[in-house]
Amino acid sequence: MIVTIANAKGGVAKTTSAMFLAAAYARRFESSVPVVLDADPQASASLWRDLVEDSGGCLGFDVAAANLSTLRRLDRVRAGSFVVVDAPPQGRLLETAIGVADFVVVPSSDSPLDLQQAWATLAAVPRERPAAVLLARVEPGTTAYARSVSALEGASTPRFDAVVRKRQDLKRCMGRCPSKLWEYGQVLDELLEVVRDGE
Numbered sequence: 389m390i391v392t393i394a395n396a397k398g399g400v401a402k403t404t405s406a407m408f409l410a411a412a413y414a415r416r417f418e419s420s421v422p423v424v425l426d427a428d429p430q431a432s433a434s435l436w437r438d439l440v441e442d443s444g445g446c447l448g449f450d451v452a453a454a455n456l457s458t459l460r461r462l463d464r465v466r467a468g469s470f471v472v473v474d475a476p477p478q479g480r481l482l483e484t485a486i487g488v489a490d491f492v493v494v495p496s497s498d499s500p501l502d503l504q505q506a507w508a509t510l511a512a513v514p515r516e517r518p519a520a521v522l523l524a525r526v527e528p529g530t531t532a533y534a535r536s537v538s539a540l541e542g543a544s545t546p547r548f549d550a551v552v553r554k555r556q557d558l559k560r561c562m563g564r565c566p567s568k569l570w571e572y573g574q575v576l577d578e579l580l581e582v583v584r585d586g587e
């Protein structure tokens with residue numbers, strides 16, 4: 389299964405979501421080692437892996453750099469594997485990462501600007517491809533959150549029921565092993581359910 393994490397907007401928790409979804413899958417299915425494909429030239433996922441290894445830790449999944457050629461060949465390796473693509477914000481790499489995905493996760497904060505970009509990203513996903521907005525780094529109970537949920541519902545935008553709350557622990561998680569999964573375990577459950585239903 390190939391899951392692409394994409395949003396044309398920067399800083400919306402794409403890399404964090406990619407790493408925690410891979411960690412959640414590794415925890416759930418110990419027989420299979422997931423891989424995060426780092427397709428973002430910023431290389432944040434690769435840096436995260438390097439920092440963990442430098443401190444003697446072990447992520448429990450692989451992180452590998454990906455380019456256009458790597459992504460185009462992905463459909464040859466998909467059987468039985470769980471691949472999460474940390475996509476760049478624009479360009480052919482983003483289009484290709486979306487094109488090869490079985491599911492596209494579009495993380496967004498609850499700011500109107502981020503939501504606009506989330507919709508623009510969803511518009512680039514082929515119609516038959518499952519895709520959903522993941523509200524991340526949000527504070528349920530605030531007006532901004534309620535407005536975002538209502539805007540998504542008003543536009544009939546598919547979204548995960550699980551939302552990832554804003555947390556200091558998640559803010560500081562770069563370069564650390566994801567020990568606690570927070571809401572990402574539920575996000576993985578929802579994602580697997582949709583993909584299985586579609587098979």
Ligand SMILES: Nc1ncnc2c1ncn2[C@@H]1O[C@H](COP(=O)(O)OP(=O)(O)OP(=O)(O)O)[C@@H](O)[C@H]1O
Nearest residue numbers: 398399400401402403404525552553554555558559
């Ligand atoms: N749930 C959360 N609560 C608090 N901080 C968070 C949360 N999720 C992510 N962050 C923080 O938000 C920042 C952006 O996250 P991240 O790097 O995952 O976003 P990104 O979309 O990959 O960014 P970029 O566009 O630069 O690649 C990071 O500092 C990260 O630690």
Ligand SMILES: [Mg+2]
Nearest residue numbers: 402403428432
């Ligand atoms: Mg990133």
